[in-house]
Amino acid sequence: MTKVKTVAVAGSGTMGTGIAIVAARAGFRTIVFDTRQDALDRARGQTEAFLRKSVARGKLSVEDLDAILGRWSSTTKLEDLASGDVVIEAVFEDLRVKHELFSALDRVCAADTIFASNTSTISITEIAGGSGRPDRFVGMHFCLPAQLMKLIEMSPGLETSDDTWQRAWEFALQMGQQPVKTKDTPGFILNYFLIPYNNDAIRLVEAGVAEPAEIDRAIRTALGYPMGPLELLDLVGMDTQRLLCEAMHGLTNEDRAACPPLVKRMIAAKRLGKKTGHGFHRYTDTKMFGA
Numbered sequence: 503m504t505k506v507k508t509v510a511v512a513g514s515g516t517m518g519t520g521i522a523i524v525a526a527r528a529g530f531r532t533i534v535f536d537t538r539q540d541a542l543d544r545a546r547g548q549t550e551a552f553l554r555k556s557v558a559r560g561k562l563s564v565e566d567l568d569a570i571l572g573r574w575s576s577t578t579k580l581e582d583l584a585s586g587d588v589v590i591e592a593v594f595e596d597l598r599v600k601h602e603l604f605s606a607l608d609r610v611c612a613a614d615t616i617f618a619s620n621t622s623t624i625s626i627t628e629i630a631g632g633s634g635r636p637d638r639f640v641g642m643h644f645c646l647p648a649q650l651m652k653l654i655e656m657s658p659g660l661e662t663s664d665d666t667w668q669r670a671w672e673f674a675l676q677m678g679q680q681p682v683k684t685k686d687t688p689g690f691i692l693n694y695f696l697i698p699y700n701n702d703a704i705r706l707v708e709a710g711v712a713e714p715a716e717i718d719r720a721i722r723t724a725l726g727y728p729m730g731p732l733e734l735l736d737l738v739g740m741d742t743q744r745l746l747c748e749a750m751h752g753l754t755n756e757d758r759a760a761c762p763p764l765v766k767r768m769i770a771a772k773r774l775g776k777k778t779g780h781g782f783h784r785y786t787d788t789k790m791f792g793a
């Protein structure tokens with residue numbers, strides 16, 4: 503069984519940036535790939551800023567910061583991922599884009615390299631079907647923000663081999679994460695619960711039951727969550743909530759996943775959440791990643 507030494511992360515957006523921090527922090531050589539140089543530059547800046555904050559908070563030594571950054575590299579050339587023992591994909595939530603990427607990776611990577619997808623809603627078996635190696639494919643769904651959240655929902659596709667599953671599970675533990683096994687189903691565990699939960703909070707606002715701040719305070723106080731649902735939605739973004747709802751509703755046809763009309767109106771008004779400075783709450787700081 504090949505020991506994982508090098509982790510390739512494809513896609514350096516919100517999730518890829520966080521996943522690469524998790525991998526490099528755990529001691530793996532980490533190569534981040536994106537088609538856009540500006541996305542890689544932003545990922546590097548956000549990574550440095552996050553690690554500096556960890557040092558300032560006494561959670562990381564300066565030596566460790568240097569070592570983590572030394573293990574982190576980036577590229578716009580797919581061929582540079584050839585040395586990856588695991589590739590974690592975090593590109594756009596689009597089956598065609600994922601298939602194109604994985605079939606190109608299949609030609610570049612070693613035969614025993616494991617492919618993993620961080621998809622939130624697309625079937626793992628379906629993505630694996632276009633990867634050229636469905637037996638060495640697994641779902642690894644990290645949570646936002648990946649660099650802080652320990653959970654990974656791990657899902658085998660229909661063709662995932664036992665050996666791949668075992669290696670991927672051990673790799674998740676070696677990264678210091680807490681894997682949970684789920685079936686390959688829409689929303690896995692977390693989003694199956696979270697998308698309708700967020701929708702319910704939006705519907706309370708729509709119905710004028712209470713102000714957003716009051717709803718958040720009630721949930722935080724009663725359930726002990728660090729954030730209320732509308733604060734969380736402001737981080738997720740209304741645009742993303744709409745996509746998540748549409749994907750999950752399209753797959754399950756369950757009313758609980760249907761996108762509330764208020765989300766569409768807020769998108770039209772550019773009230774996307776923290777990133778535009780206004781969602782259910784107002785923000786003066788629109789930086790999303792501790793940068």
Ligand SMILES: NC(=O)c1ccc[n+]([C@@H]2O[C@H](COP(=O)([O-])OP(=O)(O)OC[C@H]3O[C@@H](n4cnc5c(N)ncnc54)[C@H](O)[C@@H]3O)[C@@H](O)[C@H]2O)c1
Nearest residue numbers: 513514515516517536537541592593594595620621622646
């Ligand atoms: N944002 C979340 O809360 C969240 C949580 C868990 C999982 N996910 C999943 O993670 C994945 C990425 O989501 P995100 O929010 O990080 O997206 P994002 O839009 O922030 O980043 C996507 C990145 O992928 C890059 N990209 C697109 N096509 C590419 C290709 N062919 N090759 C290399 N790079 C490419 C883009 O340039 C961009 O930098 C999606 O599948 C999403 O469902 C998202």
